[in-house]
Amino acid sequence: MTTSPSRREFVVRVASLSAALAAGAGLSACGGNTPAEFNFGVASGDPLANKVILWTHAKFPGSDNDVSLRYQVASDAAFTQVVSEGTVVASSSTGFTAKVDASGLQAGTAYFYRFSQGSTHSPVGRTRTLPQTADSLKLAVMSCTNYPAGFFNVYAEVAKSDAEFALHLGDYIYEYAASGYASSAAASLGRVSVPSNELITLADYRARHAQYKSDPDSKNLHALKPMIAVWDDHEIANDAFKDGAENHTTATEGAWANRKAAALQAYHEWMPIRTGADKAKIYRSFNFGNLVSLHMLDTRLIGRDEQIDIGALAGAAGPEARNAALAAFSSPARQMLGAEQMQWLQGQLTASTARWQVLGQQVLMGRMEFPVSVLSALNTSDLSEAAQLAGQKTVNDYLIAKATPASARTPAQADLMNTTLNPKLGYNLDAWDGYVVARETLLMTAYQLQKRLVVLAGDTHNAWHSDLTLMGLVVPSLANTKVGEEFATSSVSSPGIETYLATLNPAQIKGIFEGVVDDLNWMDASKRGYLKMSFSATEAKGEWFFVDTISSRTYTSALGHSRTMPA
Structure with missing residues (x-):
């Protein structure tokens, strides 16, 4: 199946756009004209039956001020049915990353989530909890x-x-x-x-x-x-x-x-x-x-x-x-x-x-585990044709000995399969x-x-x-x-x-x-x-x-x- 970068980001972009339109999101931050930037998207992880970790990175351009964020978890992409929400701070002490353990969720359920700074929203993510x-x-x-x-x-x-x-x-x-x-x-x-x-x-x-x-x-x-x-x-x-x-x-x-x-x-x-x-x-x-x-x-x-x-x-x-x-x-x-x-x-x-x-x-x-004879043959320090041919012969000799019934092996083959004489190592x-x-x-x-x-x-x-x-x-x-x-x-x-x-x-x-x-x-x-x-x-x-x-x-x-x- 052939794919392209535009198709790969389509789902997240559409979800983000629909959520922003539904919430009436503007382009200015609360209390200022420069909104925080969510340049690294969102992530979720370590799901349990009733909670999941939510992650983002948020920073004001050209500023090291803390970014106060609100997170929301909803059962719909428009965030009209919010089931968990709260606040978290992205600060310089955490490299402007923010993580929160969103709780109060239902087991075995898929959710939408996002972070917001004022009227500016992060991309929307999808997550799910573990089933009971x-x-x-x-x-x-x-x-x-x-x-x-x-x-x-x-x-x-x-x-x-x-x-x-x-x-x-x-x-x-x-x-x-x-x-x-x-x-x-x-x-x-x-x-x-x-x-x-x-x-x-x-x-x-x-x-x-x-x-x-x-x-x-x-x-x-x-x-x-x-x-x-x-x-x-x-x-x-x-x-x-x-x-x-x-x-x-x-x-x-x-x-x-x-x-x-x-x-x-x-x-x-x-x-x-x-x-x-x-x-x-x-x-x-x-x-x-x-x-x-x-x-x-x-x-x-x-x-x-x-x-x-x-x-x-x-x-x-x-x-x-x-x-x-x-x-x-x-x-x-x-x-x-x-x-x-x-x-x-x-x-x-x-x-x-x-x-x-x-x-x-x-x-x-x-x-x-390889027998020492084969490990030595796979040593690539000598790349000459003669060394490579010798190595291939050593590997083939071992494989033939392994495939030969024990009763039919020659003395040389028996020695190759003897793990005392030819020990195996990972x-x-x-x-x-x-x-x-x-x-x-x-x-x-x-x-x-x-x-x-x-x-x-x-x-x-x-x-x-x-x-x-x-x-x-x-x-x-x-x-x-x-x-x-x-x-x-x-x-x-x-x-x-x-x-x-x-x-x-x-x-x-x-x-x-x-x-x-x-x-x-x-x-x-x-x-x-x-x-x-x-x-x-x-x-x-x-x-x-x-x-x-x-x-x-x-x-x-x-x-x-x-x-x-x-x-």
Whole structure:
């Protein structure tokens, strides 16, 4: 289906115009001739059965004075049937953003909302509350939105979809300088990052959030779908963990705690998320009747231990470094969620009576394990033809050995399949593959409680579907027992694994991953898109939709794959 920017903003513009005409809105502000500007639209999020967060940004041109706003929630676009209203202030202390928890709403109901300053109105948004009973549910799942990489055509598709709620699993913004990651086409597309420097201060993070919110597809999406969001690393810095990040140098960029605090404040200011006393705690649950309990997790900041270097674990740095890495990797104390969040999640899973338990979180939980022989073959440091041919032969040798019955394997093939001689490692130790004991603890909880588990993930910029299986770390006899399934979305605009394995075409990458990784059922190696999850009492269905380009605002969209998980 081909679309254009004018069509994407049509719904919000018409709703805003009709509401303004019905209210007799003028062009002057109360008490002055310069009305406040609502340059970044409106947004809603964190819906509950009786309330929802409403968000906007309002500022007087050329002034840092506070902007007193009135919000209204109505059952009609003309706002003749207002069901909730009140006041809120946009001030310099919040970067002129304003959030309010609009209460007194009815469960499972769609509403219109807006903000007003005097007789000037914001655009009109649509939102909805959570149902108390539900027979079905549709969620649009997104991740990894990179402004300089291309247009947010995926946002446009989600806005038009029949999904009732939007989920963003992190990397809502990127922290890099204007000349950094995925910026090669930024100038030609008119999407150069602001500010030009890497984000460090509160002012930096605010400016970058504002730029992303200025995108017309972003404004349209937020106006039409209530969003439930969690951060990943790039809202702060690449490969973040609780005490630091790969992309943070204390000597030149200051204390990590200061940078993290600035990033989290800006996130809470600019996102329609319910903010508590501790801005670092964003794990929370949403119940869609007795159909789905959605548990949104923080796998990034609250409890994650530092990532382990895969080279050290594979022995590239020598036996001493390997032994230290192996000890840390297998330690029962190694944390991904942190003890407090894990205890909370276990309590939520135990208490929930919903048919489906869904984890909304950032990184792949499925076991993306490769034998060391294949991992070495995929090393792209040597791009010579001879090295590439040797690498392809190594991969093919493994796939042939895997497909050969054990009784018919040659000694060389038997050695390839011997996990002592050719051990398996997760290719990405920033994901749950780097936190195997923590993953086993979580999956064992779901197994013991006999829960129907669906895990949602983002982060990789590619689409995946995997079985979730136990490793047998707690109960060896349960090794490879299936506990649930993982549905992982591609990115909105960030480039994927195909850019790192540039010597292979997407079909080759797909063949290698699907052939080598035991628990992987399907993957896409090249397209940007989103995941629509549909739930009923009998099944959970994932549908991956892709756009054909992010380099133009004219594009096509199509369903690329679907998978149904029976209850």
